[in-house]
Amino acid sequence: MPDDSTPIPHGLTRRELLKRLGVLAGGSVMAGSLSGCEALWYRQPAIDVDAWHQGVCRFCGTGCGVKIGIQDGLVVDVKGDPDAHNRGRLCIKGILNRDILYVEDRLHHPLIRHNGELQEASWDDAMTLIAERFRESIDDYGADSVAFYGSGQLFTEESYTANKLFKAGIGTNNIDGNPRLCMTSAAAGYISVFGADEPMGCYEDIDHADCFFITGSNTHDCHPIIWERVMDRKRSRPGTQIIVVDPRETPTARRADIHLPLTPGTDVSLYNAMIHEFIENDFIDEEMVEDYLTFRQGDAERTFEDLRAHVSNYRPEDVADRCGLSARRIREAADVFASSGATMSLWTMGLNQQAQGTACNRLVNAMHLLTGHIGRPGATPFSITGQPNAGGGIRDTGSLAHALPAGRVVANPEHRAEMEDHWGVERGTISPERGYHAVELFEAMRTGDVRCCLVMCTNPAHSLPGAERYREGMERGFLVVADSVHPTETSKLADVVLPAAMWTEKGGVFSQSERRYHIVPKITEPPGDARSDLDIIVELADRLGYGDLITAREPEEIWEEWKAIAADSYYNFEGITYERMHEQPGLLWPCPDEDHPGTCRRYVPGEDPMSDRDEGRHDFYARPDRRAVIWLHDQNPPSDPPTDEYPLIMTTGRVLEHWHTATLTGPLAQLEDIDIEFLEIHPQDARRRNINDGDEVLITSRRGEATLHARITDKVPLGTVFAPFHSARRMINRTVNDTVDPFSFEPEFKVSAVDVQRTIA
Amino acid sequence: MTMPDTHLIWRSALYVGIVLLITAWFSQAWAATEAGVTTTELLRNASIAAAILAIIGLVLIEFVFRERLTRSMYHWTLFFGLLALPALAVLGATDTVFEETKTVESCQSCHVMDPFVDDLRDDESATLAARHANKGWIPDTQCYQCHTTYGAHGTIEGKRDGFRHWFHYITGTWPDPIEYVGSYPNVNCTDCHAGTRSFREVPSHQALAVELAADEVSCTSCHGPAHPTPAERPSFEPPGFLSSSSS
Incomplete structure (x- = not known):
């Protein structure tokens, strides 16, 4: 008999039954896993993975978040x-x-050139040689005889440290990089219009836009x-x-509602004509003009009336022939742009890589400012970057010949003094002279003014415009190339090649087009003796005697140092810590504290933490008068004009893969x-030259020549040819235009006068 | 002699019954084709009819007519009542369950699937699932069409997955957010798409042909997401089978 005090066992309730069944199911699943029968x-996954890590893609400026699967220490x-x-x-x-x-x-191992041959060497030998040659050059020929040429693919910590070493240590501003070839026109555009670099909008704007104005971007492929x-x-x-x-007619253009097949290099005319249409058709946002804009032309102040007079020379009829478009199409595009609920512009190299690249950028920004398509969800002028860390690594850290961190410039004595204090060096250490920009730098190497150059994570012997010209200088000077792969066109010319770790073998912070700072974790080991670019920079600093300057030596320490420097600027990202970046796929600066979720739209009171205003549509706080600038620009004649000898216009680009x-x-x-x-x-250009599809053709220009095979297609307009610039075997960059934009010093890759002939078999 | 007469009547009744059943079957099949009724609906009706017939028949035979039947006739009727008609009923029922579980509604009966089905039916959603459903590329049973590989193996795999989902659901043991387990079989996509020119002309498809065939790269890697991402859907936290029953 059960004791009365003992609780009487109940029968199973439905819930309990289900629980037990669940345990049974769980057990059978466990048994399955243990017995190898889980299949x-x-x-089952097609690829077995031990662990997944959050990271960022190694490639373009889209900066996609990735999950990286590791098995046995390898990325699988x-x-x-x-x-x-x-x-x-x-x-x-x-x-x-x-x-x-x-x-x-x-x-896998360092290489040193002996008697013309690159031979395997130890790190010690390689670094000793590099330090000797750099020291010798600095002592004998001055700090400006050495240079650093970096990349929008280095981690922020690496570019920041190299910038500090060269500008505050060695004392030269000869630090530039491939972003000069890529998006300095966009940076110059944003800085001159808004007072600070980087787009004001973000990717989320895409989800709200009613009209996309995509200019100079084959977004579908690139x-x-x-x-x-x-x-x-x-x-x-x-x-x-x-x-x-x-x-x-790119894959992007094929999917467009309106495609304007503009003659290369006539963008300024088109945008002026569109602004003319905005004014003619009362699309101008008067509140913007009244409260938020100023007008300039060169050094002179201008007014809205001046703008009206200026663009009256650019009626659609006036520019139609020059642009290769019909006036009606230009009007239609202007109307759609202005009358939509929210217009978002997207652009990249097609706009930036022009002799008037900065002017183009300013005018596209102006189109948004004048029509009020700005600072609202979906309404924003948004420049896309090409590399995974050109924005955060180079533009924000000021790792360019004219710049200093967080929007400062070397030409400004106050900025130099601020950075000298931040970096703990004596006042007057940082040179007031702008360093050599990319094209100048390799020209200086050609003339012997730059004697030693450290090239990191990039391939200028291939990517420079008119590339052939600079090879001799790279061969003659003391060229050090740190790269993960060898041979590249540049490493072939080097005196020392250093094996660099890449991506997950080193880890660090990337940024992408929308100001997102996000992190790549170090989760694998580099091959052979390869070391991170950061290690190389730090060791070079030690060996050159600047070890005391490089106080932060580990990526996270460097991040903290750089974060503290940016904290008193418009680039404030105090709240973006390594810990937060490991927990989520990055954050958009400004982000002033660790509770801040990041900022999608800048210059908007209430949204942008950098604005101290509570109301108003905008606050362009980075400008002294808090007004954005509308720049008046005229169309310049072509920098590389087509002639009888070079009658075709060549434009270059990429393929998706x-x-x-x-x-x-x-x-x-x-x-x-x-x-x-x-x-x-x-087809007509091909027929005139007796070229058949697939024929080998010789492309000649004022800079050089290259061969490719012909692909006959009416996707290029009559008089225009196109080639991708990827192939090292063909090197089309030998022929492209090396004229640079007067503000950004970015070369005009996109508009080159060439001739094309069938090669004689 | 009354016995042969009765025998004859019963035998005739049986034959007439069978003929009627067959006629009804064919006529309904014909009507079904005309009216767009599916085999499943036909089978379901037939199985209901068979079940009712079997029960009524058995009751009548056992309690009303048993004495009046010959032994062989009795066995025949038992054969129909206990074996043939129930077999038809079971066939119909099984088919109904198999078919019914292909429907989107069946998947949605677990509410953890609500965000997926809501998205599927959202005209403005750009997910793969919504586009395939709303543009009529896959007009019905969309969950099943994309989550079951072709052939008998696929069906078995699909039913097993469905069973496992059901089990996790009723036991409150699903992971939140729910995740697709394993590699998605690209054949579900390529079966329709691979033959098209627009598929074949994409250089990336050619470059990844081996990886795509081996499911080492999913079509959704570039063309997804198939459904709202975890951040885009509400959380459905499972109660957990070891949690307090007071919840």
């Missing part, structure tokens, strides 16, 4: 991070991150994941209008059959 219960799988802005999507390059670390031409987001908007709201300005000079994508087996050696030519 009977779950679908990479997929899109569903929690990042890319919603789990990646393009083929993002997917192939899984293979780039393990290509055959990874460099930033595919941004393009997918644009297409998502179009799919959700089919009424969304897409205007594409591009000489070619490859990237830049193909040092990363070239060795990938999957991409072997992707054609990067073609020249697109219009």
Whole structure:
């Protein structure tokens, strides 16, 4: 008999029964896993992975969040991070991150040139030689005889430290890099219009735009994941209008509602004509003009009436012939741009890589400011960057010949003094002279004015315009190349080649087009003796005697130092810590404290923490008068005018699958059959030259020559040819225009006068 | 002689019954084709009819007519009542369950699927699922169409997954957010898309042909997301099977 005090056992309730069944199910699943029979219960992954880590794609300025799968210490799988802005999507390059670390031409040991041959050497020998040669040059020929040429692919900590070493240690501003070839026109545009660099909007604006004005960007091929987001908007709201300005009928242009196949180099005329239409059709936002804008032309103050008079010379009829467009189409585009609920412009190299690149950038910004398509969800002028860390690593840290960290410039004595204090060096240490910009730097190497140059993570012998010209100088001077792969066109010319760790082998912070700072974790080991670029910079500092200057030596320490320096500027990202970046796929600065969620739209009171205003539509606080600047610009004549000798205009670009000079994508087996050696030519231009599809053709220009095979297509307009610039074997960059923009010093890659002839077999 | 007469009547009744059943079957099948009724609906109706017939028949035979039947006739009727008609009913029922669980509504009966189905039916959603459903590329049973690989193996795998989901659901043991387990079989996409020119002309597809065939790269890597991402859908925290029953 049970004791009365003993609780009487109840029967199983439904819930308890279910629980027990659950335990049973769980048990059977466990048993399955233990016995190796889980395949009977779950679908299995095609690639086995031990652990997944959050990271960022190694490639373009879209900066997609990735999940990196590791097995036995190797990266075996990479997929899109569903929690990042890319919603789990990646393009083929993002997917192939899984293979780039393990290509055959990874460099494992330092190489030193002996009797013309690059031979394996120890790190000690290599660094001793580098330090000796740099020291000798600095002592004998001055600090400006040495230079650093970096990359928008280095981590922020690396670029920041190199900038500090050269500007505050060695005492030269000869520190520039491939971003000069890429987006300095965008930076010059933003700085001169808004007073500070970097876009005011963010990717989320894409989800709210009713009109996209895409100019000088083949977004579909070059930033595919941004393009997918644009297409998502179009799919959700089919009424969304897409205007594409591009000489070619690119895959982007094919999907446009309005395609303006503009003659290369005539952008200024088109934008002026559109502004003319805005004024004529009362699309001007008078509140903007009244309260938020000023007008300038060169050094002179101007007014809105001056602008009206200025653009009266640019009626659509006036520019139609020059631009190769019909006046009606220009009017239509202007009308759609201005009358939409929210217009977002997207642009990249097509705009930046022109002799009037800065003017183009200013005018596109002006189109938004004048029509009020700015600072609202979906309304923003948004420049896309080409590299994974050109914005945060180079533009924000000021790792360019004219710049200093957080928006400062070397020409400004106050800025120099501030940085000298921040870096703990004597006043007067930082040179007031602008250093050599990219093209000048290699020209100076050619003339012997720069005797030693450290090139990191980039390939100028391939990527410079009129590239052939600079090879001799690189060969003659003392050239050190640190890169993860060898040979590249540049490392072939080097005196010392240093094997660099890359991506997950070193770890650090990247940024992308929308001011997002996000982190790549160090989760794998570099091959052979390879070391991080940061280690190389720090050791060079030690060996040159600037070790005391480089107080922060580990990535996170350097991040903290740089964060503290930026904290009193408009670039404040005090709240973006390593810890937060490890927890989430990055944050958008400004972000002044650790509770701040990051800022999508800058210069908007209430949204931008840097603004101390409570009301008003905008606060362009980085400008002294808090007003953005509308710049008046005239169309210049072509810098490389077509003549009878060079009657065609060549423009260059990319294909979706490859990237830049193909040092990363070239060795990938999957991409072997992707054609990067073609020249697109219009059927009539081909017929006149007796060129058949597939023929080898010789491209000649005032700079040099290259051969490609002809791809006859009416996707390029009559008189224009196009080639991708990836192929090292073909090196089309030998022929491209090396004229630079007067403000940004970015070369005009996109408009070169050339001739094309069939090669004689 | 009354016995042969009765026998004859019963035998005739049986034959007439069978003929009627067959006629009804064919006529309904014909009507079904005309009216767009599916085999499943037909089978379901037939199985209901069979079940009712079997029960009524058995009751009548056992309690009313048993004495009047010959032994062989009795066995025949038992055969129909206990085996043939129930077999038809079971066949119909099984088919109904199989077919019914293909429907979107069936998947949505677990509320953890609500965000997915809501998205699927959202005209403005740009997810792969919504586009395939709303543009009519996959007109119905969209969950099943994309989550079950072709062939018998796929069906078994699909039913197993469905069973596992159901089990996790009723036991409150699903992970939140729910995640797709394993690699998505690209054949579900390529079966329709791979033959098209627009698919074949994409250089990235050619470059990744091996990886795509081996499911080492998912189509959704570039073309996704198929559904709202975890951040875009509400959390459905499971109660957990070891949690306090007071919850």
